[in-house]
Amino acid sequence: MKAMPRVSIGKPDWWTGQKILGDAWKAPEGGYSYGLARFAFSLRPEGKQEVRRTELVVDFQPEDGGARPIAFDLEPRAETEEQTGAFTLGIGPDFRFSSVAVTLAKAETTINLRRVFPVITADGIGESTARWVFAARPAHPLVGSQIVYAIVQMPPGVEAARISLYLNAEMITGFGPIKGLLPKDEACDLGWTLK
Secondary structure: OOOOOOEEEOOOEEEEHHHHHOOOOOOOOOOOEEEEEEEEEEEOOOOOOEEEEEEEEEEEEEOOOOOOOEEEEEEOOEEOOOEEEEEEEEEOOOOOEEOOOOOOOOOOEEEEEEEEEOEEEEEOEOOOEEEEEEEOEOOEOOOEEEEEEEEEEEOOOOOOEEEEEEEEEEEEEOOEEEEEOOOHHHHOOOEEEEO
16 A cells, blocks of 8 residues: 555535525526535645645636636635634525525525634635635644635636646655645646536
């Protein structure tokens, strides 16, 4: 059995707006469509190694040309301090994330998550490139799997998005800081289609 890589990216998951919110939800005028993407990566420092900072970047391209899809909303957006515990993530009729109570009378859904986040910043809402930066804190080191979500807005006529993922992890070792890199056989396979 070969050793696990220190850094790895999981296959993204994709759900269309209709699949998430059901028949009660109608897409806004203008021909845009929406979907929810989940991105996961894993960090496996060994021995006395420590991951100090990690950056995950998602770049959205149209599959067959045309206007580029954008990150309509991101979760988590920003965490200025460590948080732990369970919470409910709502997706409302405006297809944005919210933490408010969701009622059955509206086209909404919830995702129940256990939240143990280090300090995070996110940027790229309304853009074709989204980024999350994770910073370790003593109480919650960066280790194990991390999961982030993006609501993706597809322009009219674009039915699928081609995405590329980039992961950069800064690790502290006995020899000083190094970059946690994906194995060569994985680094070539970081593009997927969301449709």
